Amino acid sequence: MTHFIRDHRNKSIVDIDVFTDENGEVDLSCTVLIEPYSKFLTENLENDLQIINDFQSVQDIRGWLWEVYKPANDNVTKEDVSARVKRILTQLSDAYVGLRYVED
Numbered sequence: 001m002t003h004f005i006r007d008h009r010n011k012s013i014v015d016i017d018v019f020t021d022e023n024g025e026v027d028l029s030c031t032v033l034i035e036p037y038s039k040f041l042t043e044n045l046e047n048d049l050q051i052i053n054d055f056q057s058v059q060d061i062r063g064w065l066w067e068v069y070k071p072a073n074d075n076v077t078k079e080d081v082s083a084r085v086k087r088i089l090t091q092l093s094d095a096y097v098g099l100r101y102v103e104d
Contacts, residue, residue: 001082001103003089005058008098011036014058014089018082026078028085030061044096054092061085 005014013036018028093099
């Protein structure tokens with residue numbers, strides 16, 4: 001499952017893919033796309049430090065999965081990780097005008 005945060009121009013700012021790797025492990029990849037992120041940041045300079053911190057946390061989501069979530073949970077499923085990612089991205093997109101969460 002792929003999760004996105006998109007801006008008011010429907011440009012993807014964040015793209016997170018949750019998948020099962022060749023060893024059967026749940027994993028994810030995360031990309032914060034530079035151009036749309038930068039445009040969003042420059043359009044919201046009054047919140048620049050908060051935006052930078054929030055998107056840095058999203059960029060670090062794979063570390064959260066492997067260093068925090070997996071060690072604390074015995075049975076990690078793709079569905080559960082996707083649900084967690086959805087909650088994280090929905091909270092982030094709800095925090096800023098012009099952003100929305102989309103899944104594919």
